Amino acid sequence: MLRRIVLIVVLASLASGLASGAKALDGDPIAGKSIFQRICQNCHSAEIGINKVGPSLWNIVGRQPAAVPDYVYSEGMKTNKTPWTAAALDTYIADPRGDVHGVKMYFKGLADGKERADVVAYLSTLK
Template sequence: MRLPISRLGLGLLLPLVAMWPAAAADVEAGKADFKKCALCHTTEAGKNKIGPSLFGIVGRKAGSVENFNYSEAMKNFDHTWDAATLDTYLTDPRATVPQTKMIFPGIKDEKERQDIIAYLETLK
């Protein structure tokens, strides 16, 4: 048996679905997921590894950590790191900043990226 769905009913339902909140980011899961980032990055202020320290990254201009040798591409990436920019970059670093030194292929799983970004937002 098929239940009829009127166009009116569907028209009322779709906006509600669009407003439904996405799964909340999990800071603790992000901290655990960050372990793969920790191979090259530290969360300690003023300490760099192969990659720059990610302490205070949210709100910071890209390519601006002192005493880190960025690629020209990253130095010229005229953005401030926020959740949206981090999400784009973490999805595919080389597509976002061609010629970046970061060789990491990216994180395809959206939930994992959101969790890591939520964790990065706590590093202040």
């Protein structure tokens, strides 16, 4: 009996893990744009060649970190070699300073997984 309960709990947490994984992939770019404008745009431009406190985020999805030529990155970001896939962006935006050690992005992160998925969906449109 106890074993069956444990099994059910394990299966239920696996299922919810899969559901939240799926959510990260199908964010809403329109909702993401307004989150970007409200939060990220204080420090980032979505246009090519325009750096603010942070580098331009134009074409960020899929590229290498620290790749904007005329932006001075932290050592932490320069040694980060993980490409900015949707999954890598999701992890970074959740906790920038915990994910990439020594990063100079003074931003506590977006705790809400749905908001992160939306922002990443919007970033994917910047091409």
